[in-house]
Amino acid sequence: MSILAASLRGAKRFFVPAAVAMAVLSATSVFAVDAPQANVGRETLVGTSSPGLAKFMGIRYAQAPIGDLRWKPPAPAPAASGTVDATKPGSGCPQGKSPWGVPSSNEDCLFLNVTVPADGSGMQFWQRKPVMVFFYGGGFTGGSGDLYNADDLARENDVVVVTVNYRLGALGFFAHPALDAEDHAVANYGLLDQQQSLRWVRDNIASFGGNPDNVTIFGESAGAIAIYAHIVSPMAAGLFQKAIIESGAPADQTLQTAEDQGKTLAQKVGCPVDAGAEAAACLRKVPVDALVSAQATPIATIIDGKLLIGPIADALGAGHYNRVPVINGTNHDEGNLIAGFMFDLSGSPLVAKDYEKALQGIGSFIPRVGFADAAIPAISKTYALSKYKAPGLAAAQVITDGVIACPAFEINKVMAKYSPTFEYEMADTDARSIVAPPISFSYRAGHFSELQYLFDLTSITLKGTPDMTDAQKALGRQMRAYWANFARAGNPDGTGLPVWPRFDDGKAGPVQSLNKPTSRSINNFATEHQCAFWRTVERK
Incomplete structure (x- = not known):
């Protein structure tokens, strides 16, 4: 042609x-x-x-x-x-x-x-x-x-x-x-x-x-x-x-x-x-x-x-960036969907003997937030298989904490020094899986799951996916209001919404937990995701 x-x-x-x-x-x-x-x-x-x-x-x-x-x-x-x-x-x-x-x-x-x-x-x-x-x-x-x-x-x-x-x-x-x-x-x-x-x-x-003078980019x-x-x-x-x-x-x-x-x-x-x-x-x-x-x-x-x-x-x-107000957040179980695609949906569930090999792949997953092979013994000890119901869940938690949650948390500590910063964690562990079929463990609040609360994703939702519950629909309205309030005035707070405090770099928090029946601020995000451990891990 x-x-x-x-x-x-x-x-x-x-x-x-x-x-x-x-x-x-x-x-x-x-x-x-x-x-x-x-x-x-x-x-x-x-x-x-x-x-x-x-x-x-x-x-x-x-x-x-x-x-x-x-x-x-x-x-x-x-x-x-x-x-x-x-x-x-x-x-x-x-x-x-x-x-x-x-x-x-x-x-x-x-x-x-x-x-x-x-x-x-x-x-x-x-x-x-x-x-x-x-x-x-x-x-x-x-x-x-x-x-x-x-x-x-x-x-x-x-x-x-x-x-x-x-x-x-x-x-x-x-x-x-x-x-x-x-x-x-x-x-x-x-x-x-x-x-x-x-x-x-x-x-x-x-x-x-x-x-044109009030544009918010999001992705x-x-x-x-x-x-x-x-x-x-x-x-x-x-x-x-x-x-x-x-x-x-x-x-x-x-x-x-x-x-x-x-x-x-x-x-x-x-x-x-x-x-x-x-x-x-x-x-x-x-x-x-x-x-x-x-x-x-x-x-x-x-x-x-x-x-x-x-x-x-x-x-x-170094503070060398376009210093605009930022919301930077993650989902409670980011790695569950990613691990599902890496293992279950690519052949079969992860088994114990392949765990360290899987960690090598995860370490090379995303440049700058991956980790060196030398860190794998410490990671496999901290995220020991004995702590999880399935090897896939252990790998998923490594992805959640080490590749997404803690890097975002550490970056927020930096950006909060220079510009208004707000952090969230979407924590509805009953979130529907709309793009992936069932696997050997639950997706919970996995990667991509927050978007169904912000957009109508009917065009890519798998047939047979149940409708949102009334509580989830209410959470969606709340999240859309937070996002739009931030776009309007640089602060997600608004009338009728649970207060969302600004992230304080000195206090390293708080984080807004977006969940049903109501959202609230939490101060245990870094502890739950073992961010102190991930600060010691060599990145690549």
């Missing part, structure tokens, strides 16, 4: 002169008479409406990164005039099958979606509603913004919510000597996409009644790792005013390490590994599916020298 044909296949907009557009609308009733409209530049976006909401989907925020634009920073979408169909989401970025997204081979994927609370007065620039921009997780290899239905978050709390597609895998997080020799920002193309989406928000969100898992990167990135300065980190880590790797991985991929797809222009040209001609099949994308950002100047943790420790 030609580049033009590929572009047309994934295109989400059509441009016609305004007079012709109005004639077409009148003659054919392409859109409902009461369909919401938003003027962006000389374009008129036509979306959909539901009680209390207006929604605009599949909005192009950058040119299609195809042909010569593959592995280039995103180029702004070209200015145009006319009517734009914003009633359907755009294609997700290229990815394989996963619980977090839909398989795609379409590189024309840089779209976003805007959900607007409608109060009967239309969308006016003077309304200046808080804006929340969400970056999905999925290991930097899966996901798309449209899967995260933000209707309740927007409607209940009078906030504008934006969900964003960004490049993934070998197309979004990739380094190679030939590409890195070109005169542009390199390697973190998915993060560059996210920053371009924030520029679009800055320039256009007022047309939806949003406040989960890989999306949370991206939030860490934007917090320290000089290129993101001024693009957001608050940040929410959900179940992430300050994970990064050197450009040299990433280039070595890129050379391996290049060899797999039959391209040179040198820095010559022929190698770059060869890579840009490789079919999308071949790249997706060959990729081995680490769950980490890349220290490229522009977007990321150095290790994220070092920048935070």
Whole structure:
């Protein structure tokens, strides 16, 4: 398929002169008479409406990164005039099958979606509603913004919510000597996409009644790792005013390490590994599916020298970051879902004789928050199998405490010195498992489980999953209110909500336990997750 044909296949907009557009609308009733409209530049976006909401989907925020634009920073979408169909989401970025997204081979994927609370007065620039921009997780290899239905978050709390597609895998997080020799920002193309989406928000969100000077970015898992990167990135300065980190880590790797991985991929797809222009040209001609099949994308950002100047943790420790208010939290049983995918759902439950081998894999799981093989004897003693009903649960607790919970806690102790910081632990151990079938142990409040309280995830929820209980629905309303209050004023507290104290670096806490029947602050987080032990563990 030609580049033009590929572009047309994934295109989400059509441009016609305004007079012709109005004639077409009148003659054919392409859109409902009461369909919401938003003027962006000389374009008129036509979306959909539901009680209390207006929604605009599949909005192009950058040119299609195809042909010569593959592995280039995103180029702004070209200015145009006319009517734009914003009633359907755009294609997700290229990815394989996963619980977090839909398989795609379409590189024309840089779209976003805007959900607007409608109060009967239309969308006016003077309304200046808080804006929340969400970056999905999925290991930097899966996901798309449209899967995260933000209707309740927007409607209940009078906030504008934006969900964003960004490049993934070998197309979004990739380094190679030939590409890195070109005169542009390199390697973190998915993060560059996210920053371009924030520029679009800055320039256009007022047309939806949003406040471009009050933007909160939030993300989960890989999306949370991206939030860490934007917090320290000089290129993101001024693009957001608050940040929410959900179940992430300050994970990064050197450009040299990433280039070595890129050379391996290049060899797999039959391209040179040198820095010559022929190698770059060869890579840009490789079919999308071949790249997706060959990729081995680490769950980490890349220290490229522009977007990321150095290790994220070092920048935070020195106070050299965009000092915005932050919520940074985790789930009580993060590792249960991850261990389930690593063992039970990848063949069979973990058995005792393979425990130390499993710890080696966990230690290499995420750069910067992994641990050296030399630490395994101490870890296997602290997390002895005799303490757990199954080896998989021991491995899960190592992941929960050592890879996610304690790194977040330690980072909060640092950030609280410089900017308002709030920490949570989602602790509903009865949380539904919506993306994974039953395994040899319970998922409890596992990784990803908090998102069902913030978004409607029906589109990726397994059939047969029970409905939320009334108590869980109430917890969801409470969590959405916390998130939106923070987006509005930099503090999650609000009328009718349990008080959420600010994290105090001197006291190393408290942490807000989000749970039913009511949330409360706790001071035993570090003890429960053995963070004192993890401070002694050699990281890698």
